[in-house]
Amino acid sequence: MASVGTNVTRKEGLDRATGAARYADDLRFPGMLHGRTIRTSVPRGRLNGFSLDFDRDGFTVVDHRDIPGENCIALIERDQPCLVAGAIHHAAEPVLLLAHEDRDTLFEARVRLHEEAESPILDPATSDHVFKQIRIEKGKLERGFGLADTVVEGTYSTGAQEHVYIEPNGVIAVPWEGGLTLHGSMQCPYYVLKALKVLLGEAVRDIRVVQSETGGGFGGKEEYPSMIAAHACLLALKSRRPVKIVYERGEDMVATTKRHPAIVRHRTGVTRHGRLTAMEVDVLMDGGAYCTLSPVVLSRGVIHAAGPYRCKHIRIDGRVVRTHTPPNGAFRGFGAPQTQFAVEVHMDRIAETLGLDPVTVRLRNALKPGDTTATGQVLGPETSAVMVLREAARRSGFKRKRRRYAGSARGIGLSLFYHGAGFTGSGEVMLASRAGLETTPEGVRILVASTEIGQGTRTMLAQIVADALGIAYEQVDVARPDTSVVPDSGPTVASRTCMVVGGLLERCAARMRERLAGLAPSEYHARHGRLHVEERYAPPPGRQWSDETYQGDAYATFGWGCDVAEVELDPVTHEARVTRFVAVQEFGRPIHPALARGQIEGGSAQGLGWALLEDVVFRDGVMANAQLTNYVIPTTLDTPPMDVVMLVNPYPGGPFGAKGVGEMPIDGPASAVVNAIRHAGLDVRAIPATPERLLRAPRLGGPAAPAAAATDAGPGAAEAGR
């Protein structure tokens, strides 16, 4: 019986609901020490030494001189030190590591750092270093502006966002003769392994990385775990004992990555009928102190910057620059939420300028099969912008409510968006992921490094394999991600696990089926022993991409979404409250509808938090509100009822027609909310749209004031430029 498309029982069983699931902090090893990180306190300067003002008995102390290999956390670049040796680039940089078996004694130890402060650069506009610059050009921009009746300009900005996985970062390094095992909360075991190999060099022959139960990631456990893992391993090597480091919430918020803050400028030519003739977009992202994944965050950001719209003449310029805050990094959506926030608020401003309604202006420009994107990618039949837009407008009663709420403290707004599934450009080719499948006495076992972090990886992959092999779902087991057992199937990011890794497993299953010659896997196993197959990624035929020109097929395919938010403005507190939310999304086909719905509901809630509540306040380059008391994420009372619709438009290149769903839901909520606030009469172009910001926002004159609305002069510009 087919399991794909049904809500089969999850592979996790009941462990998460009974407390039996063991997360990093729940693991203990004999002789285990606790580790602590001593960090810089100035955002820029030099370290001239340190004083240990405590009795060192029973302590292990590590500094940069204890690193046997390269002092860096290797990722795209090797610019980020594991431990500061001299130069300080942000105010939460690790300098020293301490370990002790008693946690209280450990945290009572006093250390003084001798730091020399220099003046930091905290405004990305004045940065002196560009990590990455990208231009995307299609057609002839000036020609496009020549065809326009009106030009609409605007600047839109988005703030940093903290992931707030409820389980803070945590790892345990366990040394053994000739080797080291690292257990921890993470999305990408092989990223950790690669970073540890560079850090430890020849000193450790054998390194094994094992994912423990992971209490949420959202991108926050994509690259950061390599840092905390490095620290635990250094302490374990020196002490020859297992070392656990688990961050407290405050340290996790101060020291780890955030979503890149962004400022996006649009200049758009439109005809009086609302057709786009030219789009000029400038994207500036704040990368923080080190490169981390910034080049690829920018890449996804600029590729999505023109939105899901048809336009012949486009120029997109993007750059991500260095400032002296902790480095920003991966966060669900990976640059696309920032740029699509901008283009979607801009589209409403275009509609306001022309006196058109938001649905009409989008319908006139929405990408259709056969259209080309900014990078020149020709879209296939699985292009659903119009379908999701019509369904969301119909379901929400958009046009009717738009009229009904006009002039009141209520508003309704929408956003249309898309999201490329899998790595950008040539990313998947360079990754060359592998996935394996082997027979067992009971059936088969999946061998992949893709991690289950709440989204349902194990269940969804087992469904694909079961159906591809024609066996029962219950006969499919999934190996724990352990680099000594599973091949490198790439990181668990970029909405790629289902489409790319699931696709590899579908191919594994097809090959295994041939070799089984009619036998059930368990029968084959009993007669002939273990059968093992492995597949490696190969790009779909005809897919073209140039990293030099940024032209070609940026993604294998795209998912499509349309969100509608209804808001009520409180005249006393100036809060905007979302009262109803409709999310219509097409991502090929859901493998497990309940899990897929969970991605949409959860991602939407995270997007609503980013839109209204979540404000990372930096003071002198340090997060000043690093507490859940002051950095507020949505609770049950802040989250509106959600109407989720999953439309089906199978993608032939994905397993059973599936694309990716993890990230897309966070692309739409912020602009839908801000557009609803605009409908309620406030000119907001920046998020989070906190009460303070709404209090200062200029009132909109109404839709019939095109001359005023078309320029960015006055208080609106000041607001957006913050």
Added chain:
Amino acid sequence: MKLVLNGEPRELDVHPLRRLLDVVREDCGLTGTKEGCGEGECGACTVLVDGEPVVSCLVPVAQVEGAEVTTIEGLAGSHPLQRTIMDEVGAQCGICTPGVVLAALPLVESPARPTLARVREALAGNLCRCTGYEAIHRAVLAAHAERHPK
């Protein structure tokens, strides 16, 4: 000091100001109770004290002298909410789940069918970053229906 932990009388030799959370996790080895923030904001460390949900990271153990403390292990995996929360995908990563289950328990056990507003209110102190709460609400209502068949 004495308390009743998951139905069993316990005598513990611990500092009276030690957090109930640490006593449960470290002294009693019951790691189903999770620490998410250490400041009473996230609710991951929720346990029941004499049937009422409390955040164990803010409770010095002396305050529960003689009380009945229930942790997630005390449900022994047999409560319907533990199944419905998995089936409805009200648990994704699961780190908030023990706290959510215990916070919702009084509502699920009470015979009156709760309104959605009442469910939201009861769980307002339990942060979940994965689900957007909708599936948790569905799980609570489903468990209530199971516990109190018409």
